[in-house]
Amino acid sequence: MLAGSAGLVSVPVIEGQEKRPSDPWTVAQTIQPAELASELGDKGGTPPAIVYVGFRTLFVGGHVPGATFHGSASTEQGLSDLKKWAEELPRTTNLVIYCGCCPLEKCPNIRPAFTMLDKMGFKKLRVLILPTNFATDWADKGCPIQKGM
Incomplete structure (x- = not known):
């Protein structure tokens, strides 16, 4: 008898969507680049x-079209500015946050931003999954870019 093999179910996971112990979001709270690009293109x-x-x-160099910038979420000032902006939004706002400064697993910005917005009660909060960085996972894949502020 093989110990541990009974009852195990293999569940396919999309690359980059694995739930890591350090991730405060669930797979349902994520969005892939192609999905977001499609949502942006839906007239x-x-x-x-x-x-x-x-x-x-990095934002000035290129970002997702229509994205706003309220400071780096790895700083107290950035989180404070983000919170001030978010306080005015309905908690049902379809909200996507992203960084892409470095590999997602090491990003100093995305987890503090997600945690704060989640605690504020946003019900449709999602993280754009950029496993490597914005250039590799968004720009190089042909997704739309906006430059400047």
Whole structure:
């Protein structure tokens, strides 16, 4: 008899969507680049509110079209500015946050931003999954880019 083999179910997981112990979000609270690009291109739908939570220089160099920047979420000032902006939003806002400054598993910005917004009660909060970085996982895949502030 093989110990431990009974009752195990193999569940396929999309690359980059694994739930890591350090991730405060669930798989259902994530969105892949192609999915977000599709939502942005849907002329009949309402696009999500998109917030870049990384570093200003990277935002200026290129970001998801329509994204806003309220400071780096790895800093107290950045989190404070993000919270001030978010306080005015209905908690049912379709909200996508992303960084892409570095590999997602090491990102200093995305987890503090998600945790704060989740605690504020946002019901449709999602994280854009960029496993490597914004350039590799978004720009190089042909997704739309906006430059500047």
